[in-house]
Amino acid sequence: MSKGFFITGTDTGVGKTYVAVNLIRAFRELQLKVSGFKPVASGAVWGNGRLENEDALALMHESNVPLSYEIVNPYCFEPAIAPHLAANQAGVDIAFSQIQSCYKKHAEASDVVIVEGAGGWKVPLGNQLSFDDVAIALDLPVILVVGLQLGCISHALLSEASILKKNRLAGWVGNVVSQEFGEADANMETLKELMASPCIGYFKQQSTKENNVVAVQANTAKLLDYLLEFS
Numbered sequence: 689m690s691k692g693f694f695i696t697g698t699d700t701g702v703g704k705t706y707v708a709v710n711l712i713r714a715f716r717e718l719q720l721k722v723s724g725f726k727p728v729a730s731g732a733v734w735g736n737g738r739l740e741n742e743d744a745l746a747l748m749h750e751s752n753v754p755l756s757y758e759i760v761n762p763y764c765f766e767p768a769i770a771p772h773l774a775a776n777q778a779g780v781d782i783a784f785s786q787i788q789s790c791y792k793k794h795a796e797a798s799d800v801v802i803v804e805g806a807g808g809w810k811v812p813l814g815n816q817l818s819f820d821d822v823a824i825a826l827d828l829p830v831i832l833v834v835g836l837q838l839g840c841i842s843h844a845l846l847s848e849a850s851i852l853k854k855n856r857l858a859g860w861v862g863n864v865v866s867q868e869f870g871e872a873d874a875n876m877e878t879l880k881e882l883m884a885s886p887c888i889g890y891f892k893q894q895s896t897k898e899n900n901v902v903a904v905q906a907n908t909a910k911l912l913d914y915l916l917e918f919s
């Protein structure tokens with residue numbers, strides 16, 4: 689198995705954190721040491737005398753490796769705007785070297801590191817760095833979360849094409865973000881036909897009866913089996 693995975697998505701709000709949290713829990717249940725890493729986050733509130741982002745807190749909460757908030761989320765900005773703009777407003781330069789040194793601490797302490805991007809695949813971070821560069825430089829296989837909603841097919845195909853140019857793509861996961869979207873199954877079938885990489889998961893709306901906690905665990909277990917074989 690790869691030491692870590694980089695979770696990206698077709699957009700913001702598509703279920704990256706949701707998938708990451710479920711995965712961390714499942715790895716933990718295998719008695720593995722697992723940590724979540726959110727290198728850059730925008731959208732944060734003050735708590736414990738520092739800015740805290742809810743994704744980073746959720747990842748930390750599931751992790752079973754004690755790492756400080758600053759290592760889990762080295763770049764955290766208050767406004768929920770594009771990270772390069774938030775960094776610029778805060779007068780901060782986002783440096784890959786800092787992200788890499790935090791990742792090393794995760795990798796030393798953990799069997800598996802689950803890294804969550806921000807927004808979609810090609811998110812600028814400023815200083816000619818963007819999030820896809822981070823995934824490439826950390827040399828992590830990517831998991832693409834496709835938020836099943838109108839427009840997702842084109843977003844998924846474009847994201848996949850871009851990822852495959854320079855990265856290993858473990859596969860993509862379909863996630864039903866909104867219960868209002870009535871064509872999730874049909875979209876999944878089309879995506880399976882059109883995507884080059886394997887479909888490695890399908891999460892329906894957890895609030896519906898057919899998709900209770902047991903179903904989520906079963907889906908996560910399948911995803912986990914696949915990732916355990918992935919190198």
Ligand SMILES: Nc1ncnc2c1ncn2[C@@H]1O[C@H](COP(=O)(O)OP(=O)(O)O)[C@@H](O)[C@H]1O
Binds near residue numbers: 891895
């Ligand atoms: N399969 C799902 N069932 C129920 N709620 C979900 C599901 N996937 C995501 N959500 C919810 O949708 C919102 C956006 O998901 P999130 O994981 O935060 O997206 P992202 O990390 O891509 O921005 C969150 O409130 C999350 O709990």
Ligand SMILES: [Mg+2]
Binds near residue numbers: 705706
């Ligand atoms: Mg998130």
